[in-house]
Amino acid sequence: MSRIAERFASLRGRGRTALIPFVTAGDPHPSTTVPLMHAMVGAGADLIELGVPFSDPIADGPVIQRATERALARGVSLAHVLSMVRAFRAQDPDTPVVLMGYLNPIEVMGYERFAVAAQAAGVDGALVVDVPPEEGAELVAALRGRGLDLVYLLAPTSTPERIRLIGEVASGFVYYVAVKGVTGAGHLDLDAVAARVSTIKSAIPLPVGVGFGIKDAATAAAVAAVADAVIVGSAIVSRIEALEQTPEAIPGVIAEFLADLRAAIDAVDAG
């Protein structure tokens, strides 16, 4: 069983909805990331999504675009991100880490080389935004060969056929994109999200995380009522951006924010 599957099984046993924070690796500085990851775990994160910077992030809104530009300005590459995970893993053997990004940096490294290096670093899975199942066979094979999960997105526009198709290839969990739009955008239609998550759960026997548009404790709690995992990205990254000049304050501030989200989610789980 993969570390991701184990983690979700254990959460299910405890009736706990997962909290998954996203941060861009190396934002605003490479030295920020590992301490921040530990602080997020301490504040109640169950799994961490680590963004791999790419020069042309077509699925990201302005907040994560700027985070990407800050990281790239520091020269953060996929190899650096793997070394950050290795450093994190040295002290945290349990919390799953999923890399989220775009295909080209992986393509240039080579699928097999990436899979080997990611496994060695302690990565548990990858979510490659611009690789749909139709183009993913080779990448899936390389990752599976090293025990890594390939996490897929589902969208409001996904048809029943596409949900089935993704169910056949996804592992770990699936990530429902709650709004049509880029990261950090939009207004959540919670009834629609609930209906879609229920459709997805009836078709795919994996945990369903929901992200895009979760900004605060209230939206986190509302999503926790219907999903297995609450994924929060831009709301965290914009707080990091505000602290660019005082990076030492970042882990504390983000931990406090996540603790609020955790408390709101726990209240839903207890109710």
Add this chain to the structure above:
Amino acid sequence: MATAPAILSDPPLPAGLGQGYHWPDAHGHFGPYGGLFVPETLMHPLAQLREAYEHYLGDPEFQAELDADLQDYVGRPSPIYHAQRWSRDLDGAQVYLKREDLNHTGAHKINNTIGQALLARRMGKTRIIAETGAGQHGVASATVAARLGLECVVYMGEVDVARQEANVYRMRLLGARVVSVKSGSRTLKDALNEAMRDWVTNVDDTFYIIGTVAGPHPYPAMVRDFQAVIGRESRAQMLARTGRLPDALVACVGGGSNAIGLFYPFIEDAGVAMYGIEAAGDGLATGRHAAPLNAGRPGVLHGNRTYLMEDANGQIIETHSISAGLDYPGVGPEHAWLKDSGRAHYDAITDAEALAAFHTLTRTEGIIPALESSHALAYAAKLAPTMRRDQSILVNLSGRGDKDMHTVATLEGLVL
């Protein structure tokens, strides 16, 4: 007569003509290139687009409307012009120019925007978005949107907005909203990123008119098919004019839509050599260029796998060209495939060489070419002297140079 209207009513060439050129395959792949590398939100809308496109490709009513627009609105067929004085100076092959510069809005771009806008209307979309580099595709999109009464938003990099202000004004006159894109390198690739983000957000009512043969399937094939009118006309016109096919075709390649439009109907004519010309900028050795086929390597960007300008970590790097329309780090996947398969040859021309050809054609033939097309002209000037006088080269004069007055004057130290 060379320009019989009958050419217009030819249906687009089927994907597997003659000896079996059948690309792309059902999944949008040209050999290892092309494909469909987009976020999940766009997968179903792209399937709907593919379905609509395949349906209307074979629909006589749609084709008749397209042909009528190409004739009456665009001014097709565009003529073939024998550049006799220039050919004499070059002292080699006879050079013919396919006059896409004479189209409405001044370039080949409108062949495609007319087609996609008619498709948008049939799909019930009310809003058009487009990306633009030099502004030609933006103008062509704003033009058809005005004519069809569709809302139009054009994304343009901040750098390009500054160097193509006349086209920005034209788009605004036509009623389009021009959004200046300030992310990344602030050029064409970033405009494309921003248009993709708009499309993901507004996918229900919005049709994204991509201006070149890049992007996810079906765009490379669809844009090619709309631009193939260039090659179909050229083939018939050269046969009528010279009694034979040209020995060589030359076209500039940024994304590559004017080149593929010319090449495609000749792909199975083995005797016709094809030359796609990229922008060498300051020179390939300097790294300051926009020539992925000549100096890049395969990767994935903007929905397809193709040759890219990228660093060792897979980040897309900034390109440089005197011509905004060639300033793009990728290239249409079919060109990548034609290169690897050896069917077409790809070379590059520097800023200085293109500028020289710009002046030469202007002074010799009284035709002011676009700086993009000037790259093709500069290559033809190298190629012609290596060929016999009874051979011919057809150059795609893809656009006129009016938009470049400011750029050229500035290079010469003048203020207009």
